[in-house]
Amino acid sequence: MRDHPDTEHLLASARRALLEQVVPALQGEARSTALMLARVFSVLTARLAVDARALAEIESGRESGELAALAGLLGEAPSAARLACGGTHAAIACLSRKLAAAIRCGSFDPPGPGHEALLRFLLEITHAKVAENNPKALEAMGRTQQEGKT
């Protein structure tokens, strides 16, 4: 078992030091680079949390939510896909590839039954991706969409 501070805490301290002590002392390109580094720390923190949740899901004996949703869309059993691909991560990649190919050849075109479920799934995974990489963009998108501006 690791001693404190944990990874999350380390990243948070590094990001705060960068923003409060380093950035104000810099100008121009160096300042932009330091701000980009701060952003990297935020993304790493968000990804750690997501990975920890996924790990807890797997450890509890449940299938990962993403794998279950993918398998559901493709009419496959998640456990079979996981065994065939040699793990949850590989199975998600494999089924995503199958899904991409099925979308391209029109298997999910509306008004078929799969279309609504597919759209919900795509919105969910894309939303999760943006939440990890740029939560501010998500807030801004929600705001302008509510105001009806596109």
Add this chain to the structure above:
Amino acid sequence: MELEPERARAPLERFLAKALGADACRIGEMTRLAGGTVQDNWFVELQAGASGAPPRRLVLRTGRVVGVNDSLPAEHEYAVLCAAARTGVRVPQPVAVCGDPEVIGQPFFVMSFVDGESRPWKLQQTPEVMAVGDAILEEIGAELARLQTITPDGRDELGCLKPPPRDVAREAIADIRAYLDRHDHPHPAIEYALRWLERHAPAPGPVVLCHGDFRLGNVMIADGKLTSILDWELTRWGDPYESMAWFCMRFFRFARPDLVAGGLGSRAALLRGWQAVSGRVPDPAAIRYWDIMANTRWATISLQQVGRQVFGGENSLELALVGLATGEMELEALSLIAQADARSGLAQA
């Protein structure tokens, strides 16, 4: 290979003297300009001929080692710049081009330096600019319409560009799919957008010159006016609505997502300027279609930028962060599709 100004200075002076028909040229200041992840720009102060004349302020533009796949080599970008200048589009004045990589280590061209600001975040922080945002957008729309008077017919000097597509939308879809097929990660959301674009593709229409990266960051603004359109390395033949959609993409609105046209003002202003010069009434369905195409294309380009970083050996934090934005364009495309579908559902009901 990066340009080494001290090594380049003497051969550049000889080249420019010959190109400008001057007895001799002397380069004073030579400094790298910020911006440009694809091309490199250098400010060059040039004393040509008699020492009494005021020095000319120029920009030297070269390519970087690993370019984006579709970026034009210097000679071809120069040909485009010349065509735009001849048509009366506001661009930096072309001065000279050198396709010989031996002269300064890589092909390059030289154009006039244009004063002003093109960084969107800076423009957005300038109240005097934001106060006249819609007026600037009208100018930008008008310039775009002028640029679009350049069509493939009888344009031998633009033979360097890829041949004009017969069906812009369907060829763009095929290109993006071909790119995705070379990419190891699957992208179901991009595939979904492409399938929608395929099912709703418009009948092939007129093909015009398309800047290829028409956004606020590529226009120069001084004293509340548009002074020139920059960075022509991604120019290609395309659909008239593509550039307007690109300009209005959410990703390029930066701190002002509420201002649809480049984070500067309204799309209506951009369209007003475009309509005034082109004489065409904007087609809302085409605008919706090309908005979705723009986001889908940019999602794919951002993947390509990460490809440069991860596989192309370019260790740039900036390129890595561009890739983080792929999901934003995917989400925007999905939401624009949902809106378009809801609209057509209403129309059918």
